[in-house]
Amino acid sequence: MIRVVVIDDEALVRSGFRFILEAVDDIRVVGATDGLGAVELIAATRPDVVLLDIRMPGRNGLDILAELNPRGGGPVVAMLTTFDTDSYIADALRKGASGYLVKDTDPEQLPHLVRSLASGGVVLSAEASRAVLHSGLGTVGDDRAKLQVSRLTARERDVLLLLAQGSSNTEIGAQLHLSGGTIKDHVSSILAKFEVATRVQAALVADRAGLLAHGRSER
CATH class of the missing domain: 3.40.50.2300 (Response regulator)
Structure with a gap:
């Protein structure tokens, strides 16, 4: 409950x-x-x-x-x-x-x-996140954010994209066919590489780097 x-x-x-x-x-x-x-x-x-x-x-x-x-x-x-x-x-x-x-x-x-x-998911609509970014957390296409994303492994990038879309660890694991513990480890690694404390902040880095716009264009 x-x-x-x-x-x-x-x-x-x-x-x-x-x-x-x-x-x-x-x-x-x-x-x-x-x-x-x-x-x-x-x-x-x-x-x-x-x-x-x-x-x-x-x-x-x-x-x-x-x-x-x-x-x-x-x-x-x-x-x-x-x-x-x-x-x-x-x-x-x-x-x-x-x-x-x-x-x-x-x-x-x-x-x-x-x-x-x-369950640990992020609740942040794509449209509204852009208003947040432009209000002080950076802009889409930010070079530093692109560099941070470039340091991720391919699997961490997959996890980040799903995390930024609001998926919980369980939902990410189901989509990527990985255990919840493995997803938790990937999320921890992403937060450390981005030097942020929360999943929402990681999602905002992904959006600043243009990763979310790219992910949406593929669907």
């Missing part, structure tokens, strides 16, 4: 996400509140995934993210935003968020995206 907490200042958004997610058998929303009660609720419920509004009155989502410290073993966090061009998204990804969701995400896709987050 995947345990989820929803943090948003709008009660309607909280209840809507709860209704959608609890319609499936393997996800439970164990708590929902606004920014002021977020850290205490998360500490009490110990969720696997936190859906965190990036802009809230009283308590900013970025400040809450820093306290949750997803890089230090805290829960997986995806930011919620109204627009996929939100200027705060780049900062959230730098601070360890595992992606972001626009609030009008297709209800049929939401449970799948939560499952992907819980």
Whole structure:
């Protein structure tokens, strides 16, 4: 069972996400509140995934993210935003968020995206990632990113492409016919070669290098 907490200042958004997610058998929303009660609720419920509004009155989502410290073993966090061009998204990804969701995400896709987050996947749409890149994380065609990608083995490149498309380790292993442990080792190697801490940051390096555009052109 995947345990989820929803943090948003709008009660309607909280209840809507709860209704959608609890319609499936393997996800439970164990708590929902606004920014002021977020850290205490998360500490009490110990969720696997936190859906965190990036802009809230009283308590900013970025400040809450820093306290949750997803890089230090805290829960997986995806930011919620109204627009996929939100200027705060780049900062959230730098601070360890595992992606972001626009609030009008297709209800049929939401449970799948939560499952992907819980299993280590990246939730970052190709279209919106370009807005993030151009807001401060680099530009597509970046020479340094191309050099970093060139240092990967052929298999690591395959793993990176699937990782950047949002696949979890299990999904990558199934597509490449490799064990989960082997995929985990490849991901660790990619992060070390890129000198980044999170899968999202690795995905952004891939996009800056033009790898995602190349991968999409082949499909």
